Amino acid sequence: MAHFPDNPGFTGLMRMVRLEADIHDLEVEGEIPVALDGAFYRVHPDPQFPPKYADDQFFNGDGMVSQFRFKDGKVDWRQRYAQTDKWKLERAAGKALFGAYRNPLTDDPSVAGRIRGTANTNVLVHAGKLLAMKEDSPCLIMDAETLATDGYTDFGGDLPISAFTAHPKIDTETGHFCGFGYALDGPLTKACEYFEIDAGGKVVRRVPFEVPHYTMLHDFGITADYAVFNVSPYMSSWEQLEKVEPHFKYDPALPFYLGVLRRDGTAPIRWFKAEPSFCGCHVMNAFQDGTKVHFDLPVSKNNSLFFFPDVHGHPFDREAGKTYLTRLTVDMAANSDDLTEMQQIGAMPGEFPRIDDRMAGKPYRHGWMCTYAFDKPYEGPPGPFVGVINSLTHFDLATGKETVWWAGPQCGIQEPAFIPRAPDAPEGDGYLVALVDNHITNYSELCIFEALKLDAGPIARAKLPVRLRQGLHGNWADASRFHVAEEAE
């Protein structure tokens, strides 16, 4: 009997979905662009079994991957669990064996040393495979068409690391997949590695480095020459893991750091420091301008993730936790390692920043985020993520213009993704897709917008007969990328 905890983490708007299904030809309102041939993939945490701890973190749920397959103006939907080693071991046992989020001290002895990953954070197609990622574990491989799980990979032995980021970047100049791993000498260690995997799936670069202290190294940015890492003042300790407290806590007394590493590994990483610190998590983009490195991300004065509590016990400060798009700039020619140049570049607060991914690492103009239109009414039930993530905003960084679409009083929005109109279309010329969840009717729909005309509303809505759980990240892949191109004979 699956008795899930009777608390707001698992009931109401946070109720599990646990549904693996196929729907051929979703109901559509409006017109799906006929030329689109590919799939939008996204993932949400969705515990297969009741957790061992009733207060378990949302981030600990098993990865549930959704695929929206676009072809000939139709959309098919498929949803499958990422069958991690954890998922298989627990399926065989009929119950949870792994304990609290990122806390191996809480696991059943029968799974000691097994990979704890949930593959619940991001899904992206590279080298003909769907990669399902969780930053504490190796990379899980799935079939881009069927969503069948292949298993964890170490890339033919070329990347034997214990952890693989969930926020890779594709450098469109080289076709390289750029990523990193952290805590590579074991839980809470400072050892990290930057790596690149070419378009054929071969590991071509490995550059070790260390963080100033163990932290949540969640996202990063690339530029033509550099990999750039943001360290917000999140920390952990064996003491808090022994007490089964949250894995991460926020210590405002720690500095904020920006680490700049040459992608070719020819110089040690350089850490720029800002005090007093601030908080940033997801990265919109980074780029170089001469010796300067610009790094754009939503930033708040204090902790923005309420479920990672303040280390000194201060209550969560909603106002200081509001994130605004901000440009951090460092000069690689400067002698000082102080990070002092910081400019707010967006007015709407929000998170889940995206770009036209072809612009990763380059000077760019267009960005999109989920935003918080606090002046709008909300009719849904209360819940941890609710009544807040209610709009999508396009940021034109050349003109400063912001264009907002509000999803209405009943709805929440999940992270968008950009789809170019054609492979060679100019930056921003294409579509934005985002899941819109109705908290009253309990249905989700995938909304498709003209990316530069959000205020016109969706041009099409592909409708699900269920509401998906709040998710994390996802990406579009053209059908030509579902398999590696055959070598010409």
Ligand code: V55
């Ligand atoms: C994040 C998400 C995670 C995680 C660590 O958004 C950080 C940040 C979904 O899992 O494990």
Ligand code: FE
């Ligand atoms: Fe993330």
